[in-house]
Amino acid sequence: MKDINDATGVGPALAALRAAAPDPDRAARDAHLAALAREVRAHAEEIAQAIDADFGGRPRPETMLAEVGLVLESLRHARRNLKRWMRPGRVRLPPHLWPSRGRVLHEPLGVVGILAPWNYPFQLALQPLVAALAGGNRVLLHPSEHMPRTGALIARIVADAVPERVRVLDGGPEQAQAIAAAPLDGLFFTGSTATGRKVARAAAENLVPVVLELGGKSPALLMPDADLDEAAASIVAGKLLNAGQTCIAPDYALVPRDRMDDFVAALKRATARLYPDPDGPDYAAILRETDRARLAGLLEGARAEPLMARMPAAPRMGAWALIDPAPDHPAMQDEIFGPVLPVLAYDAPAAARDFVNARPTPLALYVYGSDVAAAEAEVAAIRSGGAMINEAVLHVAVQELPFGGAGESGMGAYHGDEGFRAFTRPRSVVVARRSLARLARPPYGRAVERVIASLLR
Structure with a gap:
């Protein structure tokens, strides 16, 4: 925390999120998503008006379809699939570990940052947020400073829907830089390739895993x-x-x-x-x-x-x-x-x-x-x-399709299942029972030689 410039507000916000209750269960996550959907629907026209004013002219149908509609669809998709996403994966263990059991849990990363761009200021802030909340995370969200009315509205919507899980910091570029350099558990950035490189370098100092959604010449x-x-x-x-x-x-x-x-x-x-x-x-x-x-x-x-x-x-x-x-x-x-x-x-x-x-x-x-x-x-x-x-x-x-780039157009993907995976980490758990693996313990003898011979077949 000592490396964060608290004047940007990042340090106190991160501390508050660290202190919040971790790892909500499925019912709590569903409640978070439902509350966010309710607030988005209630403010739909206000969202269109704010983006239109910030842009100096943006067609209402474009905002409703490409921003509000996509966010609501991502919320519906996440709520429909949350039980399946959270279900532990069963793993078939090799014979030498039988009758032990293995499973894979999908655990929240923890406290994650989302840096949103200006071109689709609502969709590209809220769709990653949906995935982060479905994954059980606490979120530090930075809307684009180029869209002040939209950023202020996002802050209101989030405060009314999920005040304990998300902090919105809608300051200038120095605030975004402080978030990129903070000791987070994950970072999601949407923007240009040039800025993406800077974000990745800053995050690497703290070994923070990143998802970069960049651009390129399609x-x-x-x-x-x-x-x-x-x-x-x-x-x-x-x-x-x-x-x-x-x-x-x-x-x-x-x-x-x-x-x-x-x-x-x-x-x-x-x-x-x-x-x-x-x-x-x-x-x-x-x-x-x-x-x-x-x-x-x-x-x-x-x-x-x-x-x-x-x-x-x-x-x-x-x-x-x-x-x-x-x-x-x-x-x-x-x-x-x-x-x-x-x-x-x-x-x-x-x-x-x-x-x-x-x-x-x-x-x-x-x-x-x-x-x-x-x-x-x-x-x-x-x-x-x-x-x-x-x-x-x-x-x-299409929420069922992963969205992401490769090389200079980005790393990692999100939407639907991939969004949940982007904001969780797989954790392996084995419940051990007496098995043939115990034969590999010292002192070594003919039994362990038979194990080695079976591995070399």
């Missing part, structure tokens, strides 16, 4: 037989959700060279159909002015095609396609996180596959094609955190 690969209009509609819907400020948004598209012009035309048709009024309530703003400037800079040095007939006013930004930018173009270096879609030509599927595999592992992969078997072969050949065929983004909403 490709959309169009096979030669892809339906261009269907693929374009899916890609535009996934790319322009939250104005591209989504970690699993299609980051760039790979298209057969002879279909490039047709695909760009399909992108324009899809954008006009999905967003007929870019200044209207269905299109989100770009939260930070620095991001708007960064995204505008990506339009330089490559052929930029507007996908909207009329570009919206700030703080919104219109959608653009970058046609065949060079590999060293800034748009091909880092995650774009906005409504700019590079469209790259390829001459053979093998070349597109090699292009993706030569780069850091993406968080998601989207393959489009009429021949599903061929598309599945591409998914099998390309490394990614998750994948979809003929659709984008929607896999994140």
